[in-house]
Amino acid sequence: MMSKKKFNVAVAGATGAVGNQMVSCLEERKFPINSIKLLASSRSMGRKMDYRGDSVAVEELKESSFKGMDIAIFSAGGGTSEKFAPFAAKDGCVVIDNSSAWRMDPDVPLVVPEVNPHAVAQYTNKGIIANPNCSTIQMVVALYPLHKKFGIKRIVVSTYQAVSGTGKKAIEELDSQTRAILSFKSCENKVYPHTIAFNCLPHIDVFLDNGYTKEETKMVYETRKILEDDTIGVTATTVRVPVFYGHSESINIEAKENISAQEVKSILKNAPGVKVVDDPKNNVYPLAIDAVGQDLTLVGRIRNDESIKNGINMWVVADNIRKGAATNAVQIAEILANKYL
Numbered sequence: 049m050m051s052k053k054k055f056n057v058a059v060a061g062a063t064g065a066v067g068n069q070m071v072s073c074l075e076e077r078k079f080p081i082n083s084i085k086l087l088a089s090s091r092s093m094g095r096k097m098d099y100r101g102d103s104v105a106v107e108e109l110k111e112s113s114f115k116g117m118d119i120a121i122f123s124a125g126g127g128t129s130e131k132f133a134p135f136a137a138k139d140g141c142v143v144i145d146n147s148s149a150w151r152m153d154p155d156v157p158l159v160v161p162e163v164n165p166h167a168v169a170q171y172t173n174k175g176i177i178a179n180p181n182c183s184t185i186q187m188v189v190a191l192y193p194l195h196k197k198f199g200i201k202r203i204v205v206s207t208y209q210a211v212s213g214t215g216k217k218a219i220e221e222l223d224s225q226t227r228a229i230l231s232f233k234s235c236e237n238k239v240y241p242h243t244i245a246f247n248c249l250p251h252i253d254v255f256l257d258n259g260y261t262k263e264e265t266k267m268v269y270e271t272r273k274i275l276e277d278d279t280i281g282v283t284a285t286t287v288r289v290p291v292f293y294g295h296s297e298s299i300n301i302e303a304k305e306n307i308s309a310q311e312v313k314s315i316l317k318n319a320p321g322v323k324v325v326d327d328p329k330n331n332v333y334p335l336a337i338d339a340v341g342q343d344l345t346l347v348g349r350i351r352n353d354e355s356i357k358n359g360i361n362m363w364v365v366a367d368n369i370r371k372g373a374a375t376n377a378v379q380i381a382e383i384l385a386n387k388y389l
Contacts, residue, residue, distance in 0.1 A: 057381070069375075079377075109128070134174075164275075183207045190365075202281035207286045210368055222237060296336050298362075342370070
């Protein structure tokens with residue numbers, strides 16, 4: 049049941065793709081709001097956004113923006129979060145941050161409500177709660193019920209991530225490049241180092257000295273933190289694909305105990321936030337295009353890995369802007385409202 053108390057809520061980065069969706073999710077889920085403050089850079093100041101039928105003017109994000117606010121949901125980039133989140137917390141406003149800035153801080157809880165809602169209680173450490181990486185969120189939603197039952201020894205994941213994960217400019221670039229190529233014209237690469245239209249780029253975020261990208265490394269350490277198990281082996285390859293919305297993942301797990309595809313299907317059919325879409329004989333399996341606009345994590349192609357003992361393969365899809373970012377953040381806010389504030 050949602051709290052009867054109403055809250056003053058700020059959304060930082062409200063004009064971005066994720067920030068815009070956060071505002072929509074607050075409205076859709078009927079979050080108990082007394083007042084809402086929409087914040088962005090000075091470039092967007094004065095722009096009007098709709099909330100529950102009202103036209104709300106966007107304000108410039110400042111150090112003093114959070115006075116009188118109860119909850120602030122950030123989707124404004126790591127540097128912005130590092131600078132402004134402490135000011136919000138100092139003013140007694142609990143921050144739910146969607147950037148990577150605070151995720152691996154040992155004093156900041158990293159939360160996926162279907163997996164570790166109890167971790168929200170740690171918000172009192174710094175007044176900040178971290179929203180995980182989009183690709184990590186959908187993976188742990190699918191894997192947590194299996195880890196709880198069988199214990200996961202190792203995870204091998206390859207992601208196929210939509211351009212919306214990069215932001216509005218990437219969406220525009222895929223659109224313009226697609227139109228250009230189909231019109232036999234040359235296209236420009238501004239957001240990505242190579243053409244994304246009709247292509248796959250095995251490159252998300254910056255490369256590190258060990259040859260992995262920062263995105264791949266995030267999946268390793270965030271998964272362990274959320275599942276509260278540093279013994280799990282995790283390796284990832286993250287790929288950007290010419291899809292506008294919806295991340296897809298090929299996941300292979302090795303369990304500690306005997307496991308079968310049939311057991312996995314049975315468990316996931318009753319798992320929170322999961323929808324099993326698995327009838328390959330009739331060409332039914334999770335598709336990115338079907339995940340768009342919903343908050344469930346779709347799981348299919350569930351099968352035994354015949355190359356190892358206790359191995360399972362699966363295909364996992366979710367809307368990266370909703371469950372992978374905005375909805376997860378609002379779900380955290382709901383836990384705060386119902387249990388802690």
